[in-house]
Amino acid sequence: MSSLDLGFLGGGQLARMSIMAAQRMGFTCLSLDPTPNSPAAQVAEGVVGALADPLAIAEVFRRCDRVTLENEFIPGSAIREAILRAGADESRLMPGVACLETIQDKLRQREAYARSGVPSPHALALRDADQALDRIGLPMVLKARFGGYDGKGTRTVRTREELAALQGEWGEGGWLAETFVPFRRELAVMVFRSPLRTGAFSTMETVQTDHVCDLVFPAGVDASAVAIAAAEAVGGFGLFGVELFEAQDGSFLVNEIAPRPHNTGHYSLDGGGVSQFEQHVRLAMGLPLAEPTGRPVCMANLLGRAGAGDFRHGLAAALTVPGVHLHWYGKENRAGRKMGHLNAVGEGCVERAVEARHRFYKAWAP
Numbered sequence: 001m002s003s004l005d006l007g008f009l010g011g012g013q014l015a016r017m018s019i020m021a022a023q024r025m026g027f028t029c030l031s032l033d034p035t036p037n038s039p040a041a042q043v044a045e046g047v048v049g050a051l052a053d054p055l056a057i058a059e060v061f062r063r064c065d066r067v068t069l070e071n072e073f074i075p076g077s078a079i080r081e082a083i084l085r086a087g088a089d090e091s092r093l094m095p096g097v098a099c100l101e102t103i104q105d106k107l108r109q110r111e112a113y114a115r116s117g118v119p120s121p122h123a124l125a126l127r128d129a130d131q132a133l134d135r136i137g138l139p140m141v142l143k144a145r146f147g148g149y150d151g152k153g154t155r156t157v158r159t160r161e162e163l164a165a166l167q168g169e170w171g172e173g174g175w176l177a178e179t180f181v182p183f184r185r186e187l188a189v190m191v192f193r194s195p196l197r198t199g200a201f202s203t204m205e206t207v208q209t210d211h212v213c214d215l216v217f218p219a220g221v222d223a224s225a226v227a228i229a230a231a232e233a234v235g236g237f238g239l240f241g242v243e244l245f246e247a248q249d250g251s252f253l254v255n256e257i258a259p260r261p262h263n264t265g266h267y268s269l270d271g272g273g274v275s276q277f278e279q280h281v282r283l284a285m286g287l288p289l290a291e292p293t294g295r296p297v298c299m300a301n302l303l304g305r306a307g308a309g310d311f312r313h314g315l316a317a318a319l320t321v322p323g324v325h326l327h328w329y330g331k332e333n334r335a336g337r338k339m340g341h342l343n344a345v346g347e348g349c350v351e352r353a354v355e356a357r358h359r360f361y362k363a364w365a366p
């Protein structure tokens with residue numbers, strides 16, 4: 001038996017909020033992160049080390065019964081080597097390495113959806129401009145196959161000339177081209193999948209500003225069947241954040257999946273039912289899963305701003321709006337960085353979340 005219950009590869013806010021849910025149930029936790037005093041290391045023991053370092057990952061496997069993660073960028077090869085070094089069994093990791101490897105390559109992810117008949121944009125490896133124009137057509141979206149997040153590594157191309165102008169980037173290799181979806185809205189669904197049970201949280205609408213999720217609120221439609229099919233297509237067990245497009249005809253297409261808690265699931269902290277973080281811990285520890293329930297919630301991200309002061313001023317201002325709860329991650333302020341979020345609960349939640357955020361910024365970074 002290892003001395004700790006649950007280890008996290010990554011020590012950001014997703015690990016922090018998962019650890020807080022685990023601690024509430026009595027579990028002991030540890031996180032690995034390159035930065036000392038990471039959000040997770042402020043609430044439980046943190047190991048400082050590179051996330052791609054097999055030796056550092058092996059330490060987490062040696063010290064913890066179960067291991068999970070908070071981002072999908074750690075190379076599968078590093079995790080495999082770590083598991084060997086620690087003499088561990090891969091079944092102690094959630095999600096499994098094969099599932100992680102399918103997800104971390106955006107092209108392999110698209111191919112998995114195509115094989116399983118899950119609706120998703122048509123994609124191919126971008127090697128030749130004429131072939132992409134012929135088979136994908138315009139407009140098209142170019143994406144770095146590995147490592148993209150917050151829209152970094154995503155380019156929309158509307159003309160042949162734009163595609164040629166970007167060749168300096170994609171010509172290096174490692175990019176895909178896919179069909180542009182003229183979507184009506186973007187949606188997100190948290191899916192949970194264990195060997196015994198699969199299910200989903202509510203379907204949420206997500207509003208993106210400058211490629212960063214801005215607001216999340218109930219969508220009033222149910223995309224759970226497509227979201228669950230996407231999680232099944234990439235295999236493996238765990239918690240999955242599924243991003244979708246709602247097409248003009250009301251049908252759903254899968255954009256991408258993350259095998260971990262997700263920014264679009266933060267609303268679940270205050271809806272009154274199980275949170276995505278508790279469900280994540282239940283999955284990782286092999287516990288019975290909860291059926292999500294709860295009231296409508298709107299989540300607004302709080303992003304870093306230049307010249308901001310003490311967040312406590314913002315907190316006090318935001319909480320003057322009734323039915324609002326605020327979560328702060330303990331990160332160093334940097335412009336555009338996800339510093340925290342707030343949830344407004346119940347009737348009129350979208351308007352109250354927007355108002356509370358406005359008051360927060362006015363008091364924090366006037």
Ligand SMILES: Nc1ncnc2c1ncn2[C@@H]1O[C@H](COP(=O)(O)OP(=O)(O)OP(=O)(O)O)[C@@H](O)[C@H]1O
Nearest residue numbers: 121141148149150151152154178179180181211256
């Ligand atoms: N095929 C597409 N058609 C139209 N818009 C798209 C398409 N793919 C992506 N987008 C837009 O670009 C955004 C970012 O794309 P994607 O989610 O694939 O990249 P990412 O960098 O992993 O993003 P994030 O970390 O923000 O989730 C999407 O939320 C959507 O607004």
Ligand SMILES: [Mg+2]
Nearest residue numbers: 150243255256
């Ligand atoms: Mg995305």
